[in-house]
Amino acid sequence: MSDGEKIDSQDFFWPFWPVVPIYPYARRRTICKEVIKDTIWTFEQIQGIFYVVVPIRMTVVKLEAGGLLIYAPVAPTKECIRLVNELVGEHGEVKYIILPTISGLEHKVFVGPFARCFPSALVFVTPNQWSFPVNLPLSWLGLPAKRTQVMPEDSSQTPFGNEFDYRMLGSIALGLGRFAEAVFFHRRSHTLLVTDCLVSIPEDPPAIAQLDPYPLLYHAKDQASDVITDNQINRRKGWQRITLFALYFQPSVLKIPKFSQLLHDAQKSPDRSIKNYFGFYPFQWDNDWQRSFDALRGNGRLLVAPILQSLILNRAPKETIKWADQVTSWDFQWIIPCHFDAPIKATPQQFRQAFSFLEKYPITSAGLFNSNSYPLPQEDFKLLNSIDITLNKIGIVPPAQEKI
Template sequence: MVATIAVPSPKSSILQKQNPVSLRDPNCSFLGGSSLKQLKPRNKRRDADHAISLVVPSASLATNTATTTTKTNRGGRFYFNFTGFPFPLGPFLNRSTLRTEAVKGCIWLFEQEQALGFSSVSTNIRMTIIKLKSGGLWVHAPIAPTKECIQLVKELGAPVEYIVLPTFAYEHKIFVGPFSRKFPRAQVWVAPRQWSWPLNLPLEFFGIFRAKTLKDEDSSTPWADEIEHKILSSPEVGIGPYVEVAFYHKRSRTLLVTDAVIFVPRQPPECISKESLLASAKNGLAVKILSKGKEVPEEPIVDNMRNCQKGWERMVLQILFLGPSNLLEPNASFAKMSQKLIVSPIVKTLVFSKVPEKVRDWIDGIARDWRFKRVIPAHFAAPINASRSDFLAAFAFLDDLLGERYATWPSLSLLFASLMGKAASYFPPDDMRTLSSLDQFLVSVGAVKKTVSGRKR
């Protein structure tokens, strides 16, 4: 059964420490286009009732930028959530919401912590809201509608007109119904071919009623003159198809994806609680198993920045690789995976490598038709100042699967993307062993197909 209940509780709170990575393009017309000097992120905590404006050191893909982040102590963070078979999605009782203005007066990001069951592994989950020319709000991938979250949405001073589910994935689907009931006049739109496991339940079971289904490159959607979309709808790669919808906001030249690409920041997202980071820094069973035979010290965890950073690095490696080679000393592997636009190793191995032709058609269409300059995924860092070449580079692994017969865009930009992608999509072989073994096992038992189409022979 799925049970999702929201109850306000003004006494609830979650400690937060780190500043989110925020990247802004100074050429954006919404932001005035002024140059910004690079500043070091501040370590001192501001009063929680004030907005925070930071300029942080950016990665090679991005210019130095600033966003306005709103934190509150208004309460209303209690949200009972014990769902997600076979791994429940936490936090189970408290979810703090962080709002960031990504494009001034136009695009806002709302983030909450998302934990995997009872483990100490957490990441952030993101909802993006775009203000349309009509004055209404377009909501992408809703998050838990706590009292705090809904208040932050209402503070934008505009009605919610559309709520969009851009994927089949459970962690995004589960909040669409509860969120839509907070805004009953809004239209709900969903990605096609929705399914669930172990039971393929209808959307109504998740509280999603009277939803309209998106069609590929459909120009009849009520927001089509401002936001375009392209659908990746693959053949079944295992127990069900992989479906994701990419959106392009033309006025701000922003690409929105769900899980297609990620950008792991050096420091943890601010919405992840300090308690979660310190719990991940402890030398538990997972660390002992993945310590390469080294002695694992039993020592208390001191509440400091170093341990928070260690906890974040361990979280990232477990999320990306499931069983990384060395959790005791995560620095080297983390450095190879952070600060660049990549496809997640799990998505690459278990999904995209199975349907390379479908993925290539999708990303080539995105790069061909949309002149985006920033990308907003649903996890890790955002917004990311990235060009079409950066985006193509993250998918350079498809060239090895498809071969020269499927080559497109015979241009210098494609050559640059391919060369850059060889480094950008590099995954440490030792860290990939567990994921590769899992892939082989799933193929052997028929849970995942070896390939659906297009693998180079």
């Protein structure tokens, strides 16, 4: 290994990966992209389990008076902090760091370490933070006690309230914990920042996932014995399957073979290394698997992830719709989520329509009733619905409420 490679390795090193031990573990690359010139930048990394890798994104906004606001920090590797400091040198110091969720451990775990890199920044967190299995004080979770504040309900009471509005969804009771999310509206750029409540699915894998294409190629296989060529077709195939698995866990077009079959097939694998899970490939995709992806993607439309539809937001349809109506009152033109595609060109009406799955009689953006306004294949929800029923039956989560 050359000296240059050693330096690069340290640039990507994330020492606290055992706290949330998910791929890519200790090595996290970062891509910075300017979204709106001299105003908004996104910083992307990847995360996943069993090579099911999806982007995780933080957004940096330049304040009108100078300085930066950080929404949903990612892992503060040397590379990431160097890229942020390039913006600091040009636009001013990091003034505010926002933790916009209470349940997303993959977002919460980075806030404390990130804040320590910018010791003059104030940290604002969504109310009703909690931890499991023991509910600990924020300072015990690594957030700087003297610089951390809970976001007031009225955004005008914050030091950045002259530039941002926010609305908080939640907190929705989930038995073991709660779900909540704060979406931020940056008035000057007409941009909405969201965490997990909405996504838009790109057809091709994002650039951050292509820095190391191995996970994409792993999921492009049809069977354990396949040797996959690295090309854009296979990268796209792997990405689309990853998306289905990440958002449904097990769509109807995916079968999981018995362990005895997996063991038998692994013997035929041309690569039985640790990197290739010793040849194990526990996926069997139907020939028409792409129909489920096309239905899920919907030409890149805004959607609420199936997991949130089936296991979280259906616990509070009335509160969620009320919140969505409040957000729709803002005149945003762009949406930047923390996962999958960004930025998304979208209208408030398109935002609102994404939540129509919570309504008995959904209304289109034109104000007309549309009985098929959210046509995700119900057969792909089979596993999620089964999880929902089981969790409710054993008393871990409350029952879903009727649509409004």
